[in-house]
Amino acid sequence: MSVKEIQTQLVKMTPAEQADVARFLATLHNTHSPEFRQELAARHRDMDSGREISEAELARILATKPSISRS
Numbered sequence: 001m002s003v004k005e006i007q008t009q010l011v012k013m014t015p016a017e018q019a020d021v022a023r024f025l026a027t028l029h030n031t032h033s034p035e036f037r038q039e040l041a042a043r044h045r046d047m048d049s050g051r052e053i054s055e056a057e058l059a060r061i062l063a064t065k066p067s068i069s070r071s
Contacts, residue, residue, distance in 0.1 A: 010018060030036045053061075 010021065013021070
């Protein structure tokens with residue numbers, strides 16, 4: 001499928017569907033960024049060392065990160 005074909009399909013979508021695609025693309029972009037990979041590695045080291053975070057800290061972190069879908 002070409003970029004033009006994808007664009008043609010995107011304009012036919014509802015705003016909610018377009019927002020889902022936008023979140024997916026942002027997540028996909030982040031997973032390829034060196035900064036994201038470094039942050040993920042640091043979080044894995046924290047988890048492996050037994051570091052715990054509060055529920056409030058988790059909510060704050062999740063609120064600042066784009067997600068693929070919130071359905």
